[in-house]
Amino acid sequence: MNADRLASMLDHTVLGPETTFDDVLAVLDDAREFGMNACIPPCYVKEANEYAPDVTLATVVGFPHGQNTTVAKRDEAEDVWDDGADEIDMVINIGRLKAGEYDAVRADIAEVVAAVPLPVKVIIETALLTDDEKHKACELAKEADAAYVKTSTGFADGGATVADVELMAEYLPVKASGGVGNWEEAKAMIEAGAERIGASSGVAIMKSYLAAQE
Known part of the structure; x- marks a missing residue:
């Protein structure tokens, strides 16, 4: 691991309900400085792309509860x-997963994957699922040709855990998101199999990594 490699794995994130475009600009500036990606609300993507076309921009669909219709997710x-x-x-759609409506969950993901030529990371919200449900969610995401599975939105009680990353990595590349605040926590997720880290603490992770190298 080196600083450039770590930065490329970090999705520096701002997704709170009160997020302003000034907040997004700050995240984009941080992302540029350290070489990180940025994960921002969908309403700001156009302006963000114009401001920082060199920053890899991730955004969210069906966020944060996943209860939007499939057509709405596809159109978004x-x-x-x-x-x-x-x-x-x-x-x-967490409710449909918990109800055993697996065909509907698979189709929901597949519609989004088929709609755009972009990597789709599927957020399964691990804090709300049993281990059996986590396995099933990852299986469905893989069947729907998703690029990644992601642990959390950050809006449920609980975020990424080493155990969940290990479980999910059996199926697809994993984005560990929720509660990762420094290099030691990020390192634990990477060692468990995470290939991306989603965090509002991207700068803190980079600075603690750099300090650990001194």
Whole structure:
């Protein structure tokens, strides 16, 4: 691991309900400085792409609860692609998963994957699922040709854990998101199999990594 490699694995994130474009600009400036990606609300993607075309932009679809209709998720994915998004993090329909409506969950993911030529990371919200449900969610994401599975939105009680990353990595590359605040925590997730880290603490992770190298 070196600083450039770590930065390329970090999705520096701002997704709170009160997020302003000034907040997005700050994240984009941080991402540029350290070489990180940025994960921002869909409403700001067009302006963000114009401001920082060199930053890899991820955005969210069906966020944060995943209860949007499949058509709405598909249309949102197409909209943010048109606006310049590079990657999409979509939330599964958690209620349908828990009800055993697996065909509907698979189709929901597949519609978004098929709608855009972008990597789609599928947020399964691990804190709300049993281990059996986590396995099933990852299986469905893989069957739907998703690029990644992602642990969390950051809006449920609980975020990424080493155990969940290990479980999910059996199926697809993993984005560990939620509660990762420094290099030691990020390192634990990477060692468990995470290939991306989503965090509002991207700068803190980079600075703690650099300090550990001194």
